[in-house]
Amino acid sequence: MNEELTKNAEVCYRLAEQKAAHYFKSLYVQVMQKTYVPILTKDIQSWKHNHIHHHSLLSFFSRGKRKPDVQEYRSYIQWLHYTGKLDNYLDRSISYIFMRDLGKALDSPDTQIRVRRAVDSLKNHLTSSNEKNRGDKTDTVSMAGLYRKAQKEGVESTMIWVMDKLKTVSANIPKEMDVEQAQRKLIKIIGGVIMHQVEEMGDDISPEERTRKLDEAIRLGYSYGLTYPFIDDLLDAKVLSAKEKKQYSDLIRTTLITGAVPELGEWDGNNIYLIRYIHSELRDAFEYIKAHQRPETMKSFFEQSYVFFNSQEVDRIKDLSNADYTNEELYIPIILKSASSRLIVRSVISAPEDEGFDNRTFFYGIYNQLADDFTDMFDDMKDGAVTPYTYYMKYHDKRLDLINPFELYWTVISNLIHNVYHSDTKTCEVILDRAINGLKRFKERMGTQKYNEVMELFACENPKFSSLIQSMVRKADDVDFFDKLLRDHMITILKNERKEQEDFLDTIETIRSQINNILNIPKIENISLMKESIIDAANYSLEGDGKRLRPIVTWVMGVNEYGLNKSAIVPLIRSLEYMHTASLIFDDLPSQDNALTRRGRPTLHQVYNIATAELTSLFLTQKAIEEQASLDQFDSKTVLNLIRYSAQIAENMCRGQAMDLDSKGKQLTLEQLNMMCFYKTGIAFEASLIMPAILANAEELEIEALKKFAHYAGIAFQIKDDLLDVEGDPILLGKSTGKDAENNNSTFVSILGQEGARKEMWEYYCLAMEALQEVLRNTTFLKHLLNYIVNRDH
Structure with a gap:
């Protein structure tokens, strides 16, 4: 060096x-x-008048609504609004962020205007969200919600980019580290950089320049934020050996001193694959920051x-x-x-x-x-x-x-209020709010006994001051902050999402295994002397490494949501996979897509011949009808309705495939492509939701809501397929890529380009998530199914 x-x-x-x-x-x-003692004693004596309330008996009975737990995000916001406390709550929260994150002085008239504007905007968002989403099963901190916000600012491509990045980072964080905390920190840094950029923009910026700067801020925020999980947290965690930590620290130090990221070189340790990923990602992040720095x-x-x-x-x-x-x-x-x-x-x-x-x-x-x-x-x-x-x-x-660090803490507070912020009343209010809130939260988390032990150890030498602080911790109210609520809420969401996703994948794998065991079609005994190539061909196609998404959805909805007997709906499960496999065999034929591989194996017409493939597809379609007619544990009229619906689905799938064939070599409009995809793909996905609903005699309104969800989710699925055909890994896909271009098919990618197709997929993702609000059941599985659809790599 x-x-x-x-x-x-x-x-x-x-x-x-x-x-x-x-x-x-x-x-x-x-x-x-001990100069802080008399100064802060005076400050607290004045401060406490706004925070210690003596309720009369009459006011006790008139309060009406019980105060919810501070961590009950939506209920707590509603309660604050109901009691008239929301304005002050948001004012101290936003003021604190302007001080801490934006380095502003609260006595500045410009800062006061900006705080008020931010408070009004946030209040409007929170109260309108609560009104609109009463009983809502989604969350404000959701991918759909974030994408909708990005659309308004014209940075949806950037949001897609950063969501993909966050997903990859999360997948690469070692299990020895706190994944949710790492995610939260990274998101927080991105938000912080955006806030700084917004403050620097000014009000007279053009929409185009605002979009450009927000795009840059998101990417810069990610690039800087990446250092927290992959430098700070990684070096603190027990992941790298002592030798690896030294080598890694030297690499970071060299980068910051020379302004250039050195090559990784030889790596002596067990974490080579992790370090390779981190080195590559941090190098790109560092180069992006450097490229966007002004010389000064x-x-x-x-x-x-x-x-x-x-x-x-x-x-x-x-x-x-x-x-x-x-x-x-x-x-x-x-x-x-x-x-x-x-x-x-x-x-x-x-x-x-x-x-x-x-x-x-x-x-x-x-x-x-x-x-x-x-x-x-x-x-x-x-x-x-x-x-x-x-x-x-x-x-x-x-x-x-x-x-004593606790004494130094109060000294710092006194110094900030009076020597840095010049005894500003608002600053004093906000900093004391925050200090008392921190102690209250610690006491709640540790319990009274442990808290008292800690306070005994760290008590200030002045007993009167210590007593005053503890009195405020016991009695003071209205000292909580929105960023803490949001922090707790975000960690809860991230943990729940992770657990739900693990449960979803376990459910998928368990049910998939069970479905694979019931699909085989047995040969008829009395003609066993002859070769039954059509059954062999059908079983060959069914034995492929299929995702079984449609029958899995039917299983989950039928058994878990509608309470149908598992054994009673086995024929329906079979019928759905038979129908789907039949459609794939047709789709792969030389007269149609002329595919060479399917589900990781040669296509059926390659192994047998075209005629056998055509007959096998027809055979499986009829087997599906036979299975549906075997639903003998249900009312005959209900089964008849289901078979009628199933026939309509098969008709529409044929219409969709005919549209596809007719479109070869033609440039379709987006509207035509949407229609074709719904008939080809969405309608079969709809069937997996609607068929168990029919058997359960679900209300028509619920069936319509499920159809709407299926429509949007099905198109999102098809767009993802189109993207994977261009950029997917053939090994993971189990089939060759580039077939759409080879066959001159109109796809979302050919019409919109890859970036445009990605935006369209996320638009349908949002529409599907919004449609889930109308489904009056537990939709956790469907939510994660949708996440799987847009994030899958095969």
């Missing part, structure tokens, strides 16, 4: 360290002199990034068994990393230098870091991590020189 560059980086770090040391010295003096901000970006990384490394190598760390060694890296992490965001978007922002962010960072370290102290102690709290817990009775 270039010695001059290394020296420059070290000089940059030492200068930052000197500034942090100066800040720490001023805090140290305030701690020693490039230096600042590299300096802040190096300070951030190096201060983390300094902290990371500390050993809790070392009893000799000084106060400066404990706190200065924290000041550096907490400030530089937010300063980088402005560097990332090439925002112009703002001395006020830089100063406020520098002084503010340690407040947030001390609050986080307090929350995580027991997890950190368990991991052997050195933080001011873990170190004090271990050595407070042996090292009388150690600063």
Whole structure:
């Protein structure tokens, strides 16, 4: 590595360290002199009038609606709105974000206007969402919801890109790390960069420029945010060996010092495949950030990034068994990393230098870091991590020189309110709200007994001040924040989604295995002397590695949702797969798509001959009708209705295939293609939902809702097929790619291009998700089926 560059980086770090040391010295003096006690006592005495309410008996009975648990996202928002508390709740929440994430001073008239505008916008969104989605089974933090927002801003292609990236990142996070927390952090960073970009845009920006800047912000946010799971969290986790950590850290350090990502080279360790993926992804992210830096901000970006990384490394190598760390060694890296992490965001978007922002962010960072370290102290102690709290817990009775981090925390608060934000009333309100809220949340999570033990250990030396703080923790109300609600809500969603997806895949695999065992068509005994090639051919096609999605959907809907007897609907399960397999045999014929492989094996007409394939397809169609007529545990009129519906489905599938054949060599309109795809693909998907509903005598309204869902989901499925034919892996697909172009077929890709087809698929995904709201049953399986449809690789 270039010695001059290394020296420059070290000089940059030492200068930052000197500034942090100066800040720490001023805090140290305030701690020693206990100046924070009288100042904050006065602040809290004034503050508490807005937060300790003495309810009369009359007001108790008039309150009406019970306060829900803070973590009940939608119910809690409704309650706040109902009680008239929503405005203040959102005001302190947005004000806090403007301070913490955007580095704004709340006494600025411009900031006040922007906070008010943001509060009004968020309130309108939350209240209208609650009204519109009463009983809604989707969530505000959903792929469909995010895509709809992206459409309004014209960045839907970028949203598709980032959703694909997040999916891949999640799949590559090692099991030793917290996947949901990593996802949340990454999403939070993306959101933070977008917020900064929006603030920098101004109100007079053109729609085209706004779209361009938002696209850039999302990509920059992902590129920067990627460093959290794949640098910070990875180096903290017990995934890499000590040797691998050293090699990986050196690689990151070299990148930040030289401005270029070195080749990975030889990797001595068990995590080579993980590191290869991370190296590739981080290299692309780094190059994207670099390419979007203005020359005047490039230096600042590299300096802040190096300070951030190096201060983390300094902290990371500390050993809790070392009893000799000084106060400066404990706190200065924290000041550096907490400030530089937010300063980088402005560097990332090439925002112009703002001395006020830089100063406020520098002084503010340690407040947030001390609050986080307090929350995580027991997890950190368990991991052997050195933080001011873990170190004090271990050595407070042996090292009388150690600063009590809880006292320093309140000193930082006092310093921020009065020396950084100039005793601004709104700032005082918001920071004290946040501080008391943090203690209340910790107490709720740890339990009263554990909380009291912690407070006894970290109690400030002034008993009256400590008593005042604990009184506020017990009595104060209206100190909660939207970002905390959203954080908890997002983690819950991510965990639930992960569990639901695992359950979905388990269900798919279990039922698929059971279906495979019931599909074989036995030979007729009394003609066993003759070769029955048609049954052999039928079983050959049925034994292929099919996804069995349609019969699986029927099984789940019939058994799990409608409560039908499993053995009673076995004939229906068979009939659906027979019909589907018959349609595939026809589809593969030389007169139609002339496919060579299907389900990972040669197509039927390749193994036998065209005539046998045609007869086998007809044979399976008739076997399907025979199976449906065997549904003897259901009312005959109901079965007749089902067979009539099934015949209509088969007719429409033939119409769709005829449309497909007639369209070869012709340029279809999007409307014509949608119609053809529905008849070819969507109608069969509809059948898998509607047939069990018919057997269960479901209401007509529910059947119509299921048809609407099937219509949209079926077209999304076909668009994904068209995309896979262009960009899929033939091995995973089990068939050759490029057949549509070879056959001169009109597809969503040929009409719209790959990017346009992707947008169209997500549009139908959203329509299908929205249609699920009308289905008055548990739709979790169908939701994950839809996710599978658009995210599958085969």
